[in-house]
Amino acid sequence: MRIDVVTIFPGYLAPLREALLGRAIEAGLVELGVHDLRDWTHDVHQAVDDSPYGGGPGMVMRPQVWGEALDAVLGEEPARLVVPTPAGRPFTQATAQAWAAEERLVFACGRYEGIDQRVVDAYADRGPVDEVSIGDYVLVGGEVAVLVMVEAVVRLLPGVLGNPVSAQEDSFSDGLLEGPAYTRPVSWRGLDVPDVLRSGNHAAIARWRRDRALERTAARRPDLLDALPPDALDRADRAF
């Protein structure tokens, strides 16, 4: 997979070259290009924003600069263009799994009050464009959202995670939150590891973990339970 990111703060994306993602890049599992939007300005001030038509607070990012940058970065190769925005569709684990199958992702990281809408509209004729949000809170720009989305996608690529089973057993991958996890010591500050996890009874352990996941999901994210397909819960689950 090739990932390109266009931003006025390239340094914000430096964490993508650290740790697991950095190793994936070094291993050739992912190619990453980070591009400074201001490289496509032509004025001495390298202006990327202007006042909003219709008035209102803040500034809007100019379409011309974005058009030149995305034309250059996208080139003729097909790619999914991703535009983070507070007004976007929710980015979920399902989105990450779908995007993990893409050959190329190009992220347009905006700032200010956003990017002129005509940029999204103009590129919609050239390929898939997704306006997405990582959650119901407001950030200052798209860069942090891109860090989140790139990590969620790249960790799903074959060869990136040391233990591929992990990705299958994530929270959300089966529609439920993960239950609690424990490691040594058996007793810590008077708190003990649940006996079943040390029993060696794999069926009992699996049942206990499923029950804890159902319990946690019901308590913290009942919406996920409501969204499960009818056949997702078996008789033992329903008994829980």
Ligand SMILES: N#Cc1c(N)n[nH]c1-c1ccc2c(Cl)cn(Cc3cccnc3)c2c1
């Ligand atoms: N993804 C996501 C996401 C999220 N979950 N919160 N905030 C954002 C996000 C993404 C992109 C931009 C761009 Cl471009 C500018 N801003 C600042 C802003 C703030 C308030 C209203 N309009 C724009 C962005 C915020």
